[in-house]
Amino acid sequence: MAAALINVPKKAKSGDVIEIKTLMSHIMETGYRHTTTGAVVPRDIITSFTCRFDGEEIFRADLFPATAANPFISFFTVARKSGKFDFEWIGDNGFSETASASITVE
Amino acid sequence: MQRRDVSTRRRFLGLAGSTAAIGAFPFAISIREVEATPETMATAIRSVTGGATVQTGKVKLDIPPLVENGNSVPMTVTVTSPMTSDDYVKSIHVFNEKNPQPNLGNFYLKPGAGRAQVATRVRLADSQKIIAIAKLSDGSLWSVTTEVVVTLAACTEDVM
Numbered sequence: 001m002a003a004a005l006i007n008v009p010k011k012a013k014s015g016d017v018i019e020i021k022t023l024m025s026h027i028m029e030t031g032y033r034h035t036t037t038g039a040v041v042p043r044d045i046i047t048s049f050t051c052r053f054d055g056e057e058i059f060r061a062d063l064f065p066a067t068a069a070n071p072f073i074s075f076f077t078v079a080r081k082s083g084k085f086d087f088e089w090i091g092d093n094g095f096s097e098t099a100s101a102s103i104t105v106e
Numbered sequence: 107m108q109r110r111d112v113s114t115r116r117r118f119l120g121l122a123g124s125t126a127a128i129g130a131f132p133f134a135i136s137i138r139e140v141e142a143t144p145e146t147m148a149t150a151i152r153s154v155t156g157g158a159t160v161q162t163g164k165v166k167l168d169i170p171p172l173v174e175n176g177n178s179v180p181m182t183v184t185v186t187s188p189m190t191s192d193d194y195v196k197s198i199h200v201f202n203e204k205n206p207q208p209n210l211g212n213f214y215l216k217p218g219a220g221r222a223q224v225a226t227r228v229r230l231a232d233s234q235k236i237i238a239i240a241k242l243s244d245g246s247l248w249s250v251t252t253e254v255v256v257t258l259a260a261c262t263e264d265v266m
Binding site for chain 1: 213218230
């Protein structure tokens, strides 16, 4: 299981703008590097990141070889009700990871 | 004597290069910001804008102007927008000029985001120009351009 780090406030007041920070451990091999023998190191990156709240997509990102290793992405959302954030990373070679975090809105 | 030869050759190559570049551009530009950028970046930008006019403003790109290590460069894009259901930022696209490929990231937002701001970490292979373009819900496009200087380029440390 690849390691995901998620930072979502546990509690928020309704209407608060909250920041969500995510980090997924991944090598993000660009496919542009060569070994000492001249062979190309094949590309192995995460290509897509999606965040859903109670099943509804709230944020999505396309990732490229230009994304640094262990992709860090942060974004904002408005806390309206208690629920669950689901995060999904999809990439080369069948890479697929999920994580989730819950929030209580008062 | 040899030195002079080298410098003449360099000047010639430089001249030849810039002439070729000028020749390649006229059909590539639809907006002012893109004029000095290579063809691949212009193509990538066109695929987002569809050739529509991109205005300057509203977008803020926070990236260190002097980067010591291009392997991980923190970058934050903020767009001035009320983020209401009828006036919000649909997507943010970030492009670069000199990496092997022109995209740094595409981010798709929803009106419920509250604040049109995303942050990530990118790789930069050279000192270059970074362009962030925001697509708003009314279809208008806004951009900002920033120059960054990179001292240690991404991916070269393996070769050394």
